[in-house]
Amino acid sequence: MCALQLGAGTGLGSLVAARRGCRAIASDVYPLSLQLISEAAAMGTPPLDVTPLHLDLFSPTPLPAADLVLAADVLYLTDLTRAVAHRVVEAKARGSTVMLTDSRRTHQGAFLTALEAAGVEAHFEPHRLDWLPGGQTEHADLLII
DSSP states (O other), X not given: OEEEEESOTTOHHHHHHHHTTOEEEEEESOHHHHHHHHHHHHTSSSOXXXXXXXXXXXXXXXXXXXXXXXXXXXXXXXHHHHHHHHHHHHHHHTTOEEEEEXXXXXXXXXXXXXXXXXXXXXXXXXXXXXXXXGGOOXXXXXXXX
C-alpha cells in the first residue's frame, strides 16, 4: 500500500504510515521540511520507507499514484484551501482513499463548498483526542467522504 501525505510539514503522517508498513511519499513545497523528513526516516530502526517529494499543491503537476492520501491541518489559507480541495477531488477521481483532519476549523466551509461544486459529498466529524501525554485533550475534525 502507498500513502501520500499532502503538505507534510514534519512528515509525521508519512512516518507513521511507513512504520505501519506502507510505502510513504511525503510531499511539501519547502525543501527544509523534505530534508528533515528524510533524516527522520533514515533514523528509524529499521530505516523507514519514506520518499520526500517536492510538490506545490498549486501546480498542474498530477499527484503521484497512492492508495491513501493524507493531509492534516492544511486548510489555513483561502487559496490553499481551494488547492487542497482540488487535490482531494483528483485523488478521489482516481480511487484513492482520502483522510484529512483539521483542528483550526477556519476554512472548512469553503473547503466543503469547493468539494460540493466538484460533485464530491463530504462533511467533517468532530473527534476528541484524549489519549495525549499528560492527560491533555485536543479536538480535530475528520473529513468523511
